[in-house]
Amino acid sequence: xxxxxxxxxxxxxxxxxxxxxxxxxxxxxxxxxxxxxxxxxxxxxxxxxxxxxxxxxxxxxxxxxxxxxxxxxxxxxxxxxxxxxxxxxxxxxxxxxxxxxxxxxxxxxxxxxxxxxxxxxxxxxxxxxxxxxxxxxxxxxxxxxxxxxxxxxxxxxxxxxxxxxxxxxxxxxxxxxxxxxxxxxxxxxxxxxxxxxxxxxxxxxxxxxxxxxxxxxxxxxxxxxxxxxxxxxxxxxxxxxxxxxxxxxxxxxxxxxxxxxxxxxxxxxxxxxxxxxxxxxxxxxxxxxxxxxxxxxxxxxxxxxx
Amino acid sequence: xxxxxxxxxxxxxxxxxxxxxxxxxxxxxxxxxxxxxxxxxxxxxxxxxxxxxxxxxxxxxxxxxxxxxxxxxxxxxxxxxxxxxxxxxxxxxxxxxxxxxxxxxxxxxxxxxxxxxxxxxxxxxxxxxxxxxxxxxxxxxxxxxxxxxxxxxxxxxxxxxxxxxxxxxxxxxxxxxxxxxxxxxxxxxxxxxxxxxxxxxxxxxxxxxxxxxxxxxxxxxxxxxxxxxxxxxxxxxxxxxxxxxxxxxxxxxxxxxxxxxxxxxxxxxxxxxxxxxxxxxxxxxxxxxxxxxxxxxxxxxxxxxxxxxxxxxxxxxxxxxxxxxxxxxxxxxxxxxxxxxxxxxxxxxxxxxxxxxxxxxxxxxxxxxxxxxxxxxxxxxxxxxxxxxx
Numbered sequence: 001x002x003x004x005x006x007x008x009x010x011x012x013x014x015x016x017x018x019x020x021x022x023x024x025x026x027x028x029x030x031x032x033x034x035x036x037x038x039x040x041x042x043x044x045x046x047x048x049x050x051x052x053x054x055x056x057x058x059x060x061x062x063x064x065x066x067x068x069x070x071x072x073x074x075x076x077x078x079x080x081x082x083x084x085x086x087x088x089x090x091x092x093x094x095x096x097x098x099x100x101x102x103x104x105x106x107x108x109x110x111x112x113x114x115x116x117x118x119x120x121x122x123x124x125x126x127x128x129x130x131x132x133x134x135x136x137x138x139x140x141x142x143x144x145x146x147x148x149x150x151x152x153x154x155x156x157x158x159x160x161x162x163x164x165x166x167x168x169x170x171x172x173x174x175x176x177x178x179x180x181x182x183x184x185x186x187x188x189x190x191x192x193x194x195x196x197x198x199x200x201x202x203x204x205x206x207x208x209x210x211x212x213x214x215x216x217x218x219x220x221x222x223x224x225x226x227x228x229x230x231x232x233x234x235x236x237x238x239x240x241x242x243x244x245x246x247x248x249x250x251x252x253x254x255x256x257x258x259x260x261x262x263x264x265x266x267x268x269x270x271x272x273x274x275x276x277x278x279x280x281x282x283x284x285x286x287x288x289x290x291x292x293x294x295x296x297x298x299x300x301x302x303x304x305x306x
Numbered sequence: 307x308x309x310x311x312x313x314x315x316x317x318x319x320x321x322x323x324x325x326x327x328x329x330x331x332x333x334x335x336x337x338x339x340x341x342x343x344x345x346x347x348x349x350x351x352x353x354x355x356x357x358x359x360x361x362x363x364x365x366x367x368x369x370x371x372x373x374x375x376x377x378x379x380x381x382x383x384x385x386x387x388x389x390x391x392x393x394x395x396x397x398x399x400x401x402x403x404x405x406x407x408x409x410x411x412x413x414x415x416x417x418x419x420x421x422x423x424x425x426x427x428x429x430x431x432x433x434x435x436x437x438x439x440x441x442x443x444x445x446x447x448x449x450x451x452x453x454x455x456x457x458x459x460x461x462x463x464x465x466x467x468x469x470x471x472x473x474x475x476x477x478x479x480x481x482x483x484x485x486x487x488x489x490x491x492x493x494x495x496x497x498x499x500x501x502x503x504x505x506x507x508x509x510x511x512x513x514x515x516x517x518x519x520x521x522x523x524x525x526x527x528x529x530x531x532x533x534x535x536x537x538x539x540x541x542x543x544x545x546x547x548x549x550x551x552x553x554x555x556x557x558x559x560x561x562x563x564x565x566x567x568x569x570x571x572x573x574x575x576x577x578x579x580x581x582x583x584x585x586x587x588x589x590x591x592x593x594x595x596x597x598x599x600x601x602x603x604x605x606x607x608x609x610x611x612x613x614x615x616x617x618x619x620x621x622x623x624x625x626x627x628x629x630x631x632x633x634x635x636x637x638x639x640x641x642x643x644x645x646x647x648x649x650x651x652x653x654x655x656x657x658x659x660x661x662x663x664x665x666x667x668x669x670x671x672x673x674x675x676x677x678x679x680x681x682x683x684x685x686x687x688x689x690x691x692x693x694x695x696x
Binding site for chain 1: 355356357358491519562577582
């Protein structure tokens, strides 16, 4: 039982992070029908921006609660702002010029942007190739005992934070004019334009929203996983992309569901006697789900109109 | 009884002999070595300069470069300068073959130093064998490596020895009896080291309560650590590389584990201390050298390395230096640059004095070397014990 509780909390934490990243894939796919393969690297940039801020403010060296909370907010702010900028630049210069080109071209550009970011951050002057430890901060409470299981305060904080940002995202999509624009654009570009939606602007905003969520995921992961490196986005991006597909790409609730499912299944397997099959099992699950529901859990398969 | 005249002559003779010996002895270090000339002899260095084991590749390359410099200052090899061609395999197994082809076909190297990670060295062996280019690994400790081909040499100890020492140290010195073994399942080195540890630890009377696996690309270890701690172990055995070890120890400490952790030479990199920090107190690993070694040659190397790179060299820098020096020495003794001749000269390496100890290549193309147990306190290493077999 205690095994189950610890692993469930770990799985939910990891799943929440996947969900935050997966939303970015789904949002962009919704409006552009493009798999933004550079998204995992935007998340990496978020984590590294948070790392830089943490180092600059001496996070981990101070015990003052107010200073710590301040630094934490600063980390979030710097990460989000840098990722917003990055998301905008990527969309404006790598994808927008190709808007009318065949979709495959943008896909290749996305892969190119991904490699570009990874290579830039591997340069010794920028970040360097080897991983670096995230400054550690002793949280006021040690491991928390919950029905015999050990739960860490960071895990609860990250879970709460993830939930908060998911609700913010939901609010933006469902209750703001921008959200209405995003929904209209993902329905049909030309119809949206006829209704007076500025599709280019909405597309930019969608990228910004996705990048912002990735930045938040990056900050959480830096805090939680103790280390950042320029290739951390590759695996996380792949898993989050898978989560988005499992949930039904383009469907936001699906992305969250897929992320949680991915995190949980991975953690249960990794924490069992079959730990060597961590990824194999997670991806086998993906294949199984897609065999039964080709559109993903919450997605629908619309016949392609010719 | 000698007549006085003869005695004077004898004394003069003895004196002059002594003087000339002294002169020769004094002159030797300062005599300018003949400057190497002609086309350079190229030696390849296959290294992980970027990617997950970048620390290994970069340290090792610094060692190799210093070796080449010193050798050239001392007259080069066969009167010609040596030149190092370094290629980066990005810590990726699948890149190794391309890198080897580039070294052999484009750069025309006569021998290759590399890799550190056993999986990558093994990936390089088929190409080295095919083109008869000797491959000298500075740091691959997996026993399998040198069994894969007769052009492959190793100048460090093997995991069979290292794994046994870790198990004995844990059982006898730390007094631990109930171990959790955490293995990087994507690394040939880690898998094998875990196996050897488990065999020896069980033989000694200890128990391996649980075995857990991860992959070096995982970035989060809560699930595995929870699983390991479930068995209430008094020892964590982490046979993987520094990239993940620091992170895993952090996770274990946060989950409430206070006992010792042990591992092998894969731990040795500055990054470990930077990631692990204070959590690394009460952890130990086996290594090839310690910066506390009083040997003046080692201290001179440390000083040179420090002035250049601003850090104390880790074992990989030392081993890189030794591997390159062994290769230069072999080419010199072979008197030729053909692969088979260098191979034979390498196989005949005997009592070569390196920084990491004296290197004699045995019939299995391995070197028998000393092992040190390093402890960590306040994110700094100290010599825990220079291991002596008992």
